[in-house]
Structures are given as structure tokens and as C-alpha cells.
Amino acid sequence: MAGAGKIVILTGAGASAESGLGTFRDAGGLWQKYDLAKVATPEGFARNPALVHDFYNARRANALAAVPNAAHRALARLQADWSDKVVLVTQNIDALHERAGSHTVLHMHGEIERALCAACGHRWQAPAEMRPADPCPACGAPATRPDVVWFGEIPYHMEEIYGHLAGCTLFVALGTSGSVWPAAGFVAEARAAGAETLELNLEPSDVSRAFHRRRYGPASEVVPAWVTEVLGEG
Numbered sequence: 001m002a003g004a005g006k007i008v009i010l011t012g013a014g015a016s017a018e019s020g021l022g023t024f025r026d027a028g029g030l031w032q033k034y035d036l037a038k039v040a041t042p043e044g045f046a047r048n049p050a051l052v053h054d055f056y057n058a059r060r061a062n063a064l065a066a067v068p069n070a071a072h073r074a075l076a077r078l079q080a081d082w083s084d085k086v087v088l089v090t091q092n093i094d095a096l097h098e099r100a101g102s103h104t105v106l107h108m109h110g111e112i113e114r115a116l117c118a119a120c121g122h123r124w125q126a127p128a129e130m131r132p133a134d135p136c137p138a139c140g141a142p143a144t145r146p147d148v149v150w151f152g153e154i155p156y157h158m159e160e161i162y163g164h165l166a167g168c169t170l171f172v173a174l175g176t177s178g179s180v181w182p183a184a185g186f187v188a189e190a191r192a193a194g195a196e197t198l199e200l201n202l203e204p205s206d207v208s209r210a211f212h213r214r215r216y217g218p219a220s221e222v223v224p225a226w227v228t229e230v231l232g233e234g
């Protein structure tokens with residue numbers, strides 16, 4: 001692969017599953033105990049901010065306790081070796097890519113360790129526990145929320161991401177079900193731009209047929225194996 005062009009890698013909940021952070025579909029997981037419409041929408045937050053903070057406080061505690069797995073570490077190694085060629089886009093709100101050593105990560109669905117003021121747009125490091133009455137450190141309004149993108153909101157960095165997709169030669173999707181848009185459409189964008197496409201997942205995703213190539217297995221195994229090949233170390 002030496003001499004290859006830009007690689008865009010999209011990661012989803014499956015990348016963090018082996019770090020103990022449940023995916024949407026995990027039986028008995030956090031996501032199944034709560035109604036998504038109540039905890040992951042602006043309407044749900046307006047109706048019951050305490051419930052939404054409880055949900056994200058629990059997720060923040062889980063995310064802070066989790067450690068990166070071999071998939072995060074392999075992607076960090078690839079990014080370190082090929083820094084200007086590898087663009088990491090994640091739907092995950094945990095910071096496991098960064099804690100594995102990745103320096104630039106586009107968090108399209110926000111970050112659980114950040115807080116956002118719904119009144120003035122100020123952002124800051126979230127405390128471990130957030131509550132509805134917490135005042136914004138910039139404007140004082142009791143309108144603080146987790147800096148995560150809810151259903152019905154526009155994901156972050158979209159212009160930059162579409163620019164990278166239009167200019168990549170390889171698009172890789174890792175650990176994502178292909179059920180949440182707009183990320184599910186990235187493979188079609190990359191193909192339209194002439195890129196090769198590869199799906200790495202535990203099982204075929206909802207959009208698996210859109211990929212040129214597919215490899216299935218746990219992220220901690222398929223990702224290090226793929227990175228070794230890309231770096232020509234195999």
C-alpha cells in the first residue's frame with residue numbers, strides 16, 4: 001500500500017465493544033434500559049433533563065473507566081506512521097481513540113467528556129456528574145448539556161468529513177451497524193468519489209453490500225491484522 005492516497009476510517013460502537021462499552025444492540029446494555037426518544041433527543045432533554053443527565057452521567061462513568069483495546073491501538077499506530085494520510089472519523093462519544101494515542105479524531109456525534117451550554121454555545125470539560133441546574137461557566141445560564149449530538153440534530157464536522165470522503169482512495173468502516181445516518185451513507189459517498197471500500201465488523205452491517213471488500217470478526221483481531229498488512233509488515 002506504500003504510495004496510497006488518503007484513507008478515511010469511520011468507527012462505531014463496535015470499536016469500543018471489547019473495551020466494555022456496550023453497543024446499541026447489546027442485550028441488557030445501557031441503551032436497552034432507556035428509551036432513546038427520552039434520552040437521546042432534544043425533545044427528551046426539554047421534557048426531563050434530569051433523566052438525560054443520569055443516562056449520560058452513567059455513560060461518562062463507563063467511558064472514563066474503559067481502556068483502549070487492540071483495535072484503538074492499531075489505528076493509532078497507523079495514524080502515527082501515516083499521519084497526513086489517515087483521517088479518523090468516529091461516531092463514538094468516548095475518548096478511547098485519543099487515549100490509545102490518536103492525535104486527530106473527528107467526533108461527529110460529540111464527546112461525553114465535554115459539556116455544552118445550550119444558551120450561549122460555550123464548551124468546556126464536563127465534570128463527572130452533570131445536573132440540570134449547573135450554571136454555564138461563561139454566561140451563567142442553567143442550560144448545560146452533554147456535548148453530544150442527539151437524534152434530530154446535525155452531526156459535527158460534516159463539511160470537513162465530506163471533503164475527506166471526496167478525496168480519499170480508501171474508505172474503511174469499523175464496528176458500525178450502518179443504521180444511523182448520515183454515517184451510513186459515507187460508503188456511497190466514498191465509492192462515488194472512486195475510493196475502494198472495506199467493511200470491518202463482527203457481522204455484515206445493514207449496508208455491507210455497498211462495500212467492495214468485507215472482513216468479519218472481533219475488532220481486536222481484524223483491525224491489527226489489517227493495519228499490519230497496510231503497513232507492509234505482514
Ligand code: NAD
Pocket residue numbers: 011012013014015016017018021022023024025091092093094109174175176177178179180200201202203204205217218219220
Ligand atoms: P451500533 O450499536 O448500531 O452498531 C455496532 C456494530 O458493531 C454492529 O454492527 C455490531 O455487529 C458491531 N460489533 C459489535 N461488537 C463488535 C466487535 N467486538 N468488533 C467489531 N464489531 C463489533 O453502533 P453504531 O453503528 O456506532 O451507531 C449507532 C450510534 O450509537 C452512534 O450514534 C454512536 O454514537 C452510538 N453509540 C456509541 C457508543 C460509544 O461511544 N462507545 C456506544 C453505543 C452507541
